[in-house]
Amino acid sequence: MYKVLVTDGISHTGLVSLIEHPHFIVERQPTLPVAELKKIIGDYDALIVRSQTKVTAELLEAAGRLRVIARAGVGVDNIDVNAATRKGIIVINAPGANTIAATEHTLAMMLSLARKIPQAHQKTAAGEWDRNSFKGVELYKKTLGVIGMGKIGTEVAKRAKSFGMNILGFDPYLTEERAKKLGFTKASLDLIAAESDFITIHTPLTNDTRGLVNDDYLRKTKKGVRFVNCARGGVIDEKALVRAIKAGHVAGAALDVFEKEPVADVELLQNPNIIVTPHLGASTVEAQEKVAQEVSAEIIEIFETQSIQNAVNMPQMSGETQAKLQPYLLLSDQMGQLVIQLLNKQAPTKIEINYYGDLIDEDTELLTRTLLKGVLSYHLSDSVNLINALHLLKEQGVSYNVVKNATNKGFANYMELCVSNGLETARIGATVLNGYGARILKINQYRIDVKPEKYLLYIKHRDVPGMIGKVGSLLGDYGINIGTMQVGRTEVGGEAIMVLTLDKTMGSNVIRELMLIDGLDEAQLLELTNVDSFEPGRVEPEKVESV
């Protein structure tokens, strides 16, 4: 028998297939703090949560037999996916099952904002008959800027169009053709700011989208613009939003999600031009049944047939293949993450993967998917997984090609990932060294030898004396410790690169200062999401991995 623990408010009807299944015992608990959950989690094989339960690394330490964590929804930001992956626990979600609920909530919020319905309700319910204070605006013939044209963004835009709105959409994966086909205009963020009367957010919260709507962006928006956020708190800088509303530049905002939930910020809650709901986007009977049905079916499938549909991390592999490919999986994901950052975070149109050495005799499908997932996850976040990476690639119109080369590159195994957007190309080559672990051996045309770490500083410069000292001393001035440093060049005195591993992140001000160094052409902080940051004082033993 498999024991499943269900926390948070998950639909009973949606769980019926699991409850009635002879091989499963389902037990329910209310939302529990980590300390309480820790005491019981060791008894369970699967855990089903919504967004309130925090599935932390600390909790997972106590989860001795847990094989599956199911998020009855889309965003898995309440789950430490890296910690789960490290423990070999599959994390699944239900993408798409709450799209309509979140879409309709967004429209309800937009209409409520336009017509001040919550404010009018409050006054009328209190016994006042005030017909003067609540004059609204129409959506008809207004421009709606949609930031994030994935499942929800697209559905919102379709419905807003039927209100007679003009739609401007921004998404790195939105093509002119798709926008045209749907009757929208593909726009830049700046065009959305300049033209929109309403702006709605539908992106996940990523390094790129955190604080996307900040003071700078708000300054570029049209006076009187109204914001809706039913995606993730943190994409809009709440303090900046309140400032812009108080200054009379932004007319109002409708927020379902917040930087910190439950929200307690009185500046937000008591502002007469801001309306709020407590993260209700997915809270419909239908969506809750559907997300619970989807994760129940998936849990049954995983335990009964070992097949996985919507794994957010990686599928469980068995036996020989797992042992052979395991050392390359993390590296492949890291290569994907790095290459897209080197491509200046532009969506790719073409990807080429080359395998050399021992790898050409293996079934590299899983590595290919992991490399592609690494590339796509920069923009698609939790929506992309090993199962759907190829499908999403096709959907986004990105071509990819895999080549197994009989020649070797002087290493027992070697992988090269090359990504292009039609104008620029970025390339990463890497290997797993027997006894030493993963190494990045090539960035674009330059040879290097770098162990992947959380923060990598990539610098392009002229190969002239003194460059290393200038960079090192500037970082020292900011208290940024350098872990390792590597240089690579194609010819003496020509172009060169420097790659430094850093013990902590750095601000854009440091990058700006680096760029002032004579002979330094480019400086970029590359960040890996699947590596823990270095803790000062901790000596990292070299991992001995078999290839």
Ligand SMILES: NC(=O)C1=CN([C@@H]2O[C@H](COP(=O)(O)OP(=O)(O)OC[C@H]3O[C@@H](n4cnc5c(N)ncnc54)[C@H](O)[C@@H]3O)[C@@H](O)[C@H]2O)C=CC1
């Ligand atoms: N309020 C609520 O209860 C709910 C909130 N959500 C949240 O809504 C968000 C969107 O969900 P879906 O549409 O299902 O996901 P999706 O993966 O289908 O769409 C997300 C889109 O955002 C785009 N994107 C990523 N980075 C971007 C950037 N920097 N600028 C512009 N676009 C960018 C991606 O390319 C993708 O097309 C997620 O964060 C999800 O967790 C989803 C359901 C309910």
Ligand SMILES: O=C(O)CCC(=O)C(=O)O
């Ligand atoms: O479970 C919920 O109500 C939250 C839904 C959500 O935010 C998501 O699916 O990403």
